Amino acid sequence: MAVPIAENVYWVGAVDWDVRHFHGYSYHTHRGTSYNAYLIVDERIALVDTVMRGFEEEMLRRIAEVVDPARIDYVVANHGEPDHSGAIPAVMALAPQATLVHSKRAAESLGKYLPDGWKRQIVGTGDTLPLGRKTLAFLEAPMLHWPDSMFTYIPEDRLLLPNDAFGQHLASAERFADEVDPAVLWDEARKYFANILTPFSKLILRKIEEVQQMGLEIATIAPSHGVIWRENPVQIVEQYVRWARGEARARALVVYETMWGSTAEMAHAVAEGIASAGVEVRVLPVPQTDHTTVVGELLDAKGIVLGSPTHNRRMLLNIAALVEDLVGLRPVDKIGAAFGSHGWSGGAVPLLEKGLKEAGIEVVQEGLALAWRPTPQERTQAVAWGWTFGERVMEALK
Ligand code: FEO
Numbered sequence: 001m002a003v004p005i006a007e008n009v010y011w012v013g014a015v016d017w018d019v020r021h022f023h024g025y026s027y028h029t030h031r032g033t034s035y036n037a038y039l040i041v042d043e044r045i046a047l048v049d050t051v052m053r054g055f056e057e058e059m060l061r062r063i064a065e066v067v068d069p070a071r072i073d074y075v076v077a078n079h080g081e082p083d084h085s086g087a088i089p090a091v092m093a094l095a096p097q098a099t100l101v102h103s104k105r106a107a108e109s110l111g112k113y114l115p116d117g118w119k120r121q122i123v124g125t126g127d128t129l130p131l132g133r134k135t136l137a138f139l140e141a142p143m144l145h146w147p148d149s150m151f152t153y154i155p156e157d158r159l160l161l162p163n164d165a166f167g168q169h170l171a172s173a174e175r176f177a178d179e180v181d182p183a184v185l186w187d188e189a190r191k192y193f194a195n196i197l198t199p200f201s202k203l204i205l206r207k208i209e210e211v212q213q214m215g216l217e218i219a220t221i222a223p224s225h226g227v228i229w230r231e232n233p234v235q236i237v238e239q240y241v242r243w244a245r246g247e248a249r250a251r252a253l254v255v256y257e258t259m260w261g262s263t264a265e266m267a268h269a270v271a272e273g274i275a276s277a278g279v280e281v282r283v284l285p286v287p288q289t290d291h292t293t294v295v296g297e298l299l300d301a302k303g304i305v306l307g308s309p310t311h312n313r314r315m316l317l318n319i320a321a322l323v324e325d326l327v328g329l330r331p332v333d334k335i336g337a338a339f340g341s342h343g344w345s346g347g348a349v350p351l352l353e354k355g356l357k358e359a360g361i362e363v364v365q366e367g368l369a370l371a372w373r374p375t376p377q378e379r380t381q382a383v384a385w386g387w388t389f390g391e392r393v394m395e396a397l398k
Contacts, residue, residue, distance in 0.1 A: 005159070026195075032171025033225050079106070081164075084224055144203065158217045159218075168227065175227060178230065190296050246334070252393050255285075276387050277389075277393070282297055326356075
C-alpha cells in the first residue's frame, strides 16, 4: 500500500525482503532492505527517487493507488546509483512527458544507464521547483553517497528526502522508525553508517553544519532505505555527528582468523587481558563473523586488535579481506595492534600492522608473534599484552 507520510506525500517504494548482499558481496544485508520512492501530489505531480530494477511493478502499483503514473510531471533522481534509479525507465515509459530532474554530476552517473530523449532539468543548491502549494528545494550533497547525490526538501511539510543519508538496510512492514524495535533500528543504522558513510565523515559533519546554518526546519527525515524518522528526527542527525566525529567508548574488538587454533587461543587470552583493564571487549572470529558486522561493531569502539597465523608468509585470506575493507573505509580515530602465531616462519603480524596503518588506525604497541602453540607462559604473556592494549584504550579516551 502507498503510505501517507505528510499531506499528499506518499511512500511508494518497494521492500526487498530477500536481499542478503549489497554492493556486490561487500555489505551483508542481514535484514534485507527497502528502496524508498516518494510521490508528491499537487497541481503538478513529482516522484522523488525510484526503486531498483526488478521492483518497478511494486512501485508502480503503489503509485497507481494514488494517481495514474502517466500523470507524473517530474521524476527527481537524488542519486544515480541503480538501487534508486533502476526503475526510472519504467516510470518514463508511462509518463514520457515528464521531466527528469537531477544534479549536474548525475548526468555522468545516469548517462550510460538511461537513454537520451527525455526532458531533463539540472538543479543545484538553492534551486526550487514549484509544484503548486508545495515546493521542491534542492541541496547538493556530494559524497553522501556519491558525487552526484543531492537532498530534496519540501519546506511546506518540513520534510527532508536525503536519499542514502540517514538510511538503514532494513526490510520491514513498518514504515516509521518509531514503529520498529529500537535495538534492531539502531543496529542497522549503525552498520549502515559504518559500512557506507565512514569514509565521508568529514563531509557529513560539514553538510550537517551547512543545513543547520541554512535554518532548515525538519519535522520528518525520509531516507531512501529503511524506515522514516518522524518522531524526534534530530536523534539520527545527532547520532551521525557523534559517529562522524569518531566518538567512542571504552570498547575494543579482538578480530582474528585461525588455522590450527593457536591464534584463537591467543585471541581469547588477549581478550581476557583487555577486559582486565576495564575495557568492554568483543571477540569476533572471521569468517564466522562477516565484515559488515565487524565494521559495525567497530564504529563506537576505540580499539581493534587483529590476529592471524602466518601462511605462506602472509596473513590468512579472510582477515586480509577485512583489512582491505578497513583500508577503504578509514575508521575515524581508532587505535590498533596485531598478533598471531606462526610455524616455520612469521610474516602475518607486520602485514596486519601495515594494513592497520593504511586504514588510518594508529598502531599503539609492538605486535605479539608466537611460534607454534602458546605455552602456559606465553598464554600469560598474551593476557599481559591484551591488558596493555586495554590501558592504551583507556588512555586514548582521556
Ligand atoms: Fe542506496 Fe548509493 O545507493
